[in-house]
Amino acid sequence: MSFQLLKTDTETNARLGVLTTAHGEVTTPIFMPVGTQGTVKTLTPQNLHNAGAEIILGNTYHLYLRPSREVLENAGGLHPFMQWDKPILTDSGGFQVFSLKELTKMYSYGVEFRSHIDGSKHLFTPESVVDIQRSIGSDIMMVLDECPPNPSSYEYVKKSIALTTSWAKISREHFLSTTGYYGFEQLQFGIGQGSIYPSLRKESIKQLCEIGFDGYAIGGLAVGETTAEMYDILNVVVPEYPQDKPRYLMGVGTPANILRAIQKGVDMFDCVMPTRNARNGTLFTTTGKVNIRNVKYRLNLDPIDPGLGNTYANNFSLSYLRHLFISGETLALHLATLQNISFYMWLVRTAKEKIRNGTFRQWSNNFIETYYPEKNV
């Protein structure tokens, strides 16, 4: 058994768990920094470790195109290739492929697409996506799914989840009839879809549970629906997910989104927000968002985020980090990314502490209202 539920909060549906992988244990709830192309942008593995990262995400679509299965297999997989020895989860590439829109062609057996790099034609099938993730050697692989665009009609989504379920079945069979390339065991998660339709969401996860996976993701959210809609769906859907398996909300989200979803019983998260926004000069801190380019930080010698204590980024002042951004220095992107990943890891670490000592509801509500207030939710 790869997941152990340690505690369920009495005031919320928050859970405390341990996910065991071939590259070590991950305590949940957890946030996974996104390392699209075999690097969490601007950070070394040592930086990630120091920032508190326990597991990172890689993108199957990107890694398949570049560096390629051949290069990854030559290196013995993504772990030695990028020198990250803790767990890695890889998505299935479905989300990226369907984002290409006019460059894709759907078939019952898979999806044909053109590379965003050179226009070359490729086919992803449920089986090939398992094989690619064997080449990557991720600890947790995701199945190929169809991500319906938002908005989509009930009828479209109904057909879509039937396809997603049939692909999930093929994926699981292929996964169970093959073995990893590098001598360690990989896990496989299914992905529930259903857009904003509660009955289809329930149907999708029911079908996935019948197939049986090591964990279950909530896919197709944070794709344009309102935050209120997303929370409504989570309220309906999360209770339908198995108690004894990890629940992974894909591509979410803001600090408030993550705490709310933890309250609703979600265990795992990934999002480009902390890394992408860092590169735009938006810092996430223990006292709210900071636009570091603002002139008010020009002479501010305070550390970047005193609430995080002794992080490497806290060696530097807001004044210095602002100077680096204004001057277009690469070190700005590095320090801001360090800050944001350190903050996101602090956020889930603190959530775990609060769940453990029974104060999670009060702390998380108060933290959101004080520092990351949500509108119309």
Add this chain to the structure above:
Amino acid sequence: MSFQLLKTDTETNARLGVLTTAHGEVTTPIFMPVGTQGTVKTLTPQNLHNAGAEIILGNTYHLYLRPSREVLENAGGLHPFMQWDKPILTDSGGFQVFSLKELTKMYSYGVEFRSHIDGSKHLFTPESVVDIQRSIGSDIMMVLDECPPNPSSYEYVKKSIALTTSWAKISREHFLSTTGYYGFEQLQFGIGQGSIYPSLRKESIKQLCEIGFDGYAIGGLAVGETTAEMYDILNVVVPEYPQDKPRYLMGVGTPANILRAIQKGVDMFDCVMPTRNARNGTLFTTTGKVNIRNVKYRLNLDPIDPGLGNTYANNFSLSYLRHLFISGETLALHLATLQNISFYMWLVRTAKEKIRNGTFRQWSNNFIETYYPEKNV
């Protein structure tokens, strides 16, 4: 006394010395990584320290425009601002200002220029350049000099060195009649000019020595003359420089340039080459230059430069670093810069060892011929 000569090589004019500054000792010959805008591009101070850097260079022109004297003084100088606690040398801004060409206007009392950032008008005088370097709080400041373009006529250069000497005199007087802003002692170096004219070069350094500085730079080389011309000038000029003071060859150069100049008795170097070329994918290694984008490294799992031993960059393979460059990842710039700075520091560290044990001539000639051969020299 800020400089102690420990040994002069018997087979070459190479010297071993110790330069004492308010932020610690520097053993010479030394290479100073260039940190133009208060950061050696892509590296943290910790990275620099780990790469073996003992002293770095800052650019007065850039720091004056951005972040500005006010921001630097507010932080207590460049050391605390950028969190680098070892020595810093700052150039005078003269080289940058004269590179602006049509944006400058020369007067006997200084040089007027327009900012490359916003076109605003500024004046550098020998005195103001001392004051700016007081605000920066560098351990070693350089005097304002005129850098004649290459080629320049004998007549032009003759007038130019007269101006440079008169500015040097004003600079020294202003330096000696003021004190540092942050409670530690700064040093001041003069800059000899004279283009490719031996007699003017000799005249310039003679006049500077009469004023008296803590060290002396060889300016106006590596500005378009051939390598053979540069070496010829060094052969003539270096012996004219005082024995008991450090000799700094500004803006030089390739690994071969540095070793040849050390053979000729130069003690200090700075150059953007290792950092700038790193960002273009050119690595300097203990076995020669590497164009990391070359397809021949696609499946090469060797560390980046085994000759450097246990550096952080050596955790990664050529295959991985190539992938990062091909994919346009910022981490590529970081790791390549780490490699190149580690190599340049290894180069001068090894030169010191070889001078110490009396094998410098043989080692340096052999190293250049084997790994960094020079043409037409």
